[in-house]
Amino acid sequence: MESQTIKHMIEDDCAQTVIPLPNVTSHTLARVIEYCKNHVHSSESKSEFDSKALQTRDAEFIKVDQKTLFELIL
Numbered sequence: 001m002e003s004q005t006i007k008h009m010i011e012d013d014c015a016q017t018v019i020p021l022p023n024v025t026s027h028t029l030a031r032v033i034e035y036c037k038n039h040v041h042s043s044e045s046k047s048e049f050d051s052k053a054l055q056t057r058d059a060e061f062i063k064v065d066q067k068t069l070f071e072l073i074l
Helices: 002-011 026-044 048-061 066-073
Strands: none
Touching: 026 048, 026 066
């Protein structure tokens, strides 16, 4: 739901310079950005090694305590 809000803000040109994320901690946002960077890099590279490395990073990404996992999901 929150990601849809951001999507609509961007589509409606309401997010000119800042998108408010009041319920997202800097730690959570940093993890999400790193996750996205890994997936962009992997999608640019079609090698099997990068695909396996991405699977490993994804598995490590979700090895967190329940509170952190909940923050990442929302």
